[in-house]
């Protein structure tokens with residue numbers, strides 16, 4: 001055996017060769033992606049998604065499409081990161097210089113008029129590519145209607161009373177329409193994995209009220225060709241009667257059921273998605289507990305009035321005691337504490353969790369959304385320690401913890 005071929009040196013050169021092979025293969029593929037997107041007469045759309053190991057792309061996903069603006073064909077890029085979208089229009093030439101393909105996405109789809117080109121980067125950097133024949137048509141539109149999920153004249157909007165019979169949103173229902181649209185955009189991003197993998201979507205709306213969001217979500221999945229099986233739960237019998245009537249009008253009564261029930265008495269069942277918008281006070285905790293106990297994939301909750309911790313806190317922790325002098329600040333601080341502890345319980349229970357404003361504060365003050373998506377992360381010891389520390393410092397026992405199936409947060413003593 002000669003020196004150059006032995007031991008660590010040989011291993012190092014093998015790794016280096018493999019690295020260069022991967023890089024060269026990636027460079028070929030990257031160039032092909034750029035060429036396909038730059039082909040302005042054939043390019044239809046592209047999607048970059050997924051995340052390579054040890055990379056942190058700038059968004060969960062980037063969509064690219066051609067757009068016609070003032071008779072000039074440009075590329076429209078949309079960054080989607082789960083809570084908000086950012087859109088930018090650039091020239092076809094600029095795309096090459098953006099280095100978007102180097103951010104560490106693991107999946108690339110590029111559709112042109114007659115082909116779809118798919119690339120996947122494996123865990124060890126392997127490059128898998130696939131070309132399929134097909135007919136794809138570019139959509140050059142760019143106006144606000146394009147960004148709407150439900151058009152004003154959608155039959156659902158008329159049936160629930162958001163639009164009038166001529167198919168225009170009623171002036172008094174503008175804010176509701178905006179809320180429905182923003183909610184659907186969040187649902188679209190949150191349910192991306194389900195949309196990719198499931199042909200039937202089961203969703204429960206806990207504290208559904210007039211069921212604007214139940215019907216909107218139903219329509220959203222229906223428009224995407226999914227079988228839908230929904231349940232709306234509300235304590236009020238009047239809501240059940242009204243909502244069932246609308247379901248019959250829309251001809252979807254086989255697929256959506258309304259129940260007059262307390263959330264916490266609603267049966268255990270398998271659902272992929274649970275939503276609870278503005279369920280009052282601890283009804284939000286009932287809904288979150290229901291979602292955690294039933295292991296739903298996606299939970300979206302917009303809390304409203306908070307009384308639970310307000311009743312429990314006697315004194316603020318000394319370091320921030322000053323806040324308790326001003327009533328409104330004390331109230332807001334306790335609202336924040338309530339929602340932060342709810343989010344933390346979701347994290348401890350295995351959900352990737354975010355808290356964000358889902359609609360501008362100009363339209364409603366109740367604009368906070370807690371979003372949890374079940375994740376594979378198994379160890380939540382740090383989050384649990386943080387949770388215990390905060391509960392101790394404030395002397396509180398959140399309603400949500402008491403409602404979890406085992407009575408305690410998993411992993412706590």
Ligand SMILES: C[S@@+](CC[C@H](N)C(=O)[O-])C[C@H]1O[C@@H](n2cnc3c(N)ncnc32)[C@H](O)[C@@H]1O
Pocket residue numbers: 206207208209210211212213233234235236239261262263264276277278279280283286
């Ligand atoms: C403010 S409304 C919101 C309705 C709807 N989610 C929306 O965003 O349009 C709250 C609804 O929650 C219902 N609710 C409150 N507490 C509940 C509970 N513990 N169980 C079931 N429904 C409840 C109320 O009857 C009411 O219809």
